[in-house]
Amino acid sequence: MTSPLSTATAQPEILTGPALWPAQAHVPSVLGRQIVIDRGDGSFVTTVDGQRLYDGTAGLWHANVGHAHPALAQAAFEQMNRLEQYHVFARFANDKALALAERLADIAPIDDPKVIFGSGGSDAIDVACKLARRHWQREGRPEKTIIVSREHAYHGLHAFGTSIAGLPFNREGLGTESLVPETALVSADDPELLARQIAEIGPERIAAIVTEPIQGTGGMNPPAPGYLEAISTICRENDILLIVDEVITGFGRTGTMFASERYGLEPDLVTFAKGVTSGYLPLGGVFVHPRIWQPFYVDSPDTPVLRFGSTYAGHATAAAVALRHLDLLDEERLLPRVVELEALLRDELDTLAARRPGVAEVRVAGFLGGVQLVPEIANDRVTDALVDLGYITRPLRGNTLQISPPFVTSDDEVRAFVRAIDEVVASEE
Numbered sequence: 001m002t003s004p005l006s007t008a009t010a011q012p013e014i015l016t017g018p019a020l021w022p023a024q025a026h027v028p029s030v031l032g033r034q035i036v037i038d039r040g041d042g043s044f045v046t047t048v049d050g051q052r053l054y055d056g057t058a059g060l061w062h063a064n065v066g067h068a069h070p071a072l073a074q075a076a077f078e079q080m081n082r083l084e085q086y087h088v089f090a091r092f093a094n095d096k097a098l099a100l101a102e103r104l105a106d107i108a109p110i111d112d113p114k115v116i117f118g119s120g121g122s123d124a125i126d127v128a129c130k131l132a133r134r135h136w137q138r139e140g141r142p143e144k145t146i147i148v149s150r151e152h153a154y155h156g157l158h159a160f161g162t163s164i165a166g167l168p169f170n171r172e173g174l175g176t177e178s179l180v181p182e183t184a185l186v187s188a189d190d191p192e193l194l195a196r197q198i199a200e201i202g203p204e205r206i207a208a209i210v211t212e213p214i215q216g217t218g219g220m221n222p223p224a225p226g227y228l229e230a231i232s233t234i235c236r237e238n239d240i241l242l243i244v245d246e247v248i249t250g251f252g253r254t255g256t257m258f259a260s261e262r263y264g265l266e267p268d269l270v271t272f273a274k275g276v277t278s279g280y281l282p283l284g285g286v287f288v289h290p291r292i293w294q295p296f297y298v299d300s301p302d303t304p305v306l307r308f309g310s311t312y313a314g315h316a317t318a319a320a321v322a323l324r325h326l327d328l329l330d331e332e333r334l335l336p337r338v339v340e341l342e343a344l345l346r347d348e349l350d351t352l353a354a355r356r357p358g359v360a361e362v363r364v365a366g367f368l369g370g371v372q373l374v375p376e377i378a379n380d381r382v383t384d385a386l387v388d389l390g391y392i393t394r395p396l397r398g399n400t401l402q403i404s405p406p407f408v409t410s411d412d413e414v415r416a417f418v419r420a421i422d423e424v425v426a427s428e429e
């Protein structure tokens with residue numbers, strides 16, 4: 001017989017599992033169901049159990065040139081045999097970091113930029129936000145500290161990214177509204193509301209507005225008409241820096257090297273990561289406009305210092321791979337290919353939306369697509385069923401599926417992917 005006391009103290013079972021703590025997951029729901037990838041080839045990956053899966057998301061929007069490209073393996077091998085890494089602190093640098101910065105400066109969506117390197121998108125955002133505050137402090141306007149971002153925004157999970165996230169669950173349980181003080185959220189798509197909100201916050205207090213050109217994790221949302229223009233005007237008229245987060249869109253995802261070109265943006269700071277190496281090695285960074293960097297380069301003992309950098313900033317092997325990767329984008333003509341893929345994806349998804357009542361809306365900008373399902377059909381169930389059929393997609397906010405295959409995919413693969421989505425959605429209708 002169970003005593004009342006033992007019933008009262010019964011505790012839920014603690015699950016065990018692999019030592020690896022799964023990122024961004026409700027752990028009990030994923031334990032025992034992990035999809036463990038063992039190898040990749042082009043647009044496909046294969047699990048340890050031998051299931052070959054079409055990588056319809058390019059991992060986390062990173063594997064643009066496809067998986068296991070021998071040219072990048074070779075570049076890493078050669079560099080590691082020569083010099084794995086040397087830091088870029090103070091007087092030191094390594095030749096690959098210097099060469100990569102020059103090469104990036106030529107293609108950046110800012111003329112004559114300086115390039116700050118880090119290890120990924122989250123630390124690029126941290127540096128960009130710190131630099132924005134530092135800029136206004138140095139300009140004698142220390143009251144300009146607020147970093148404004150958009151609802152549904154995702155800017156990584158370091159301290160600034162967590163604090164400016166427009167996805168509130170990323171701040172859950174941290175003991176405070178925002179890890180970093182003085183941040184504010186504005187409407188993601190309404191230019192008039194945006195203008196009113198900026199007026200309420202007080203433009204004289206705002207250091208920078210941060211925006212993804214196309215919101216990714218927040219649901220694959222291309223900019224609403226007039227919205228990015230409104231942000232640009234507000235920034236220009238109120239001495240507010242414009243930080244464009246091109247972590248997803250940079251390096252060709254929208255058919256131009258950067259989405260800033262596609263949308264006519266003139267940023268002060270641009271963050272990049274993922275596509276700079278197609279994720280072959282962790283690398284990210286920030287392009288800095290001359291009006292921001294020049295004061296730090298003045299020949300005077302009073303010139304301020306920007307405190308940034310990490311052991312792996314400007315990592316020599318990551319830089320060597322990035323240099324080779326930039327060649328590949330040209331050699332394999334991948335940017336023009338993205339333009340073709342955008343048109344194909346738009347046709348395919350429009351047809352899907354017209355055929356399937358379970359599809360509420362489709363959105364395409366560049367080779368980035370979102371399939372929003374009606375509320376009765378859960379996107380995570382569809383994602384699971386697609387894996388069973390051999391296709392990887394990913395549930396995003398707003399009951400949306402992420403569509404962003406590698407640039408090296410074929411037309412037939414894209415068509416087969418959309419057919420598979422059609423089949424699964426039909427079975428859920």
Ligand code: PLP
Nearest residue numbers: 120121122154155156245247273
């Ligand atoms: N910014 C954007 C727009 C992103 O989509 C991401 C990651 O998905 C990040 C920043 C963070 O990049 P990372 O995961 O490399 O830290």
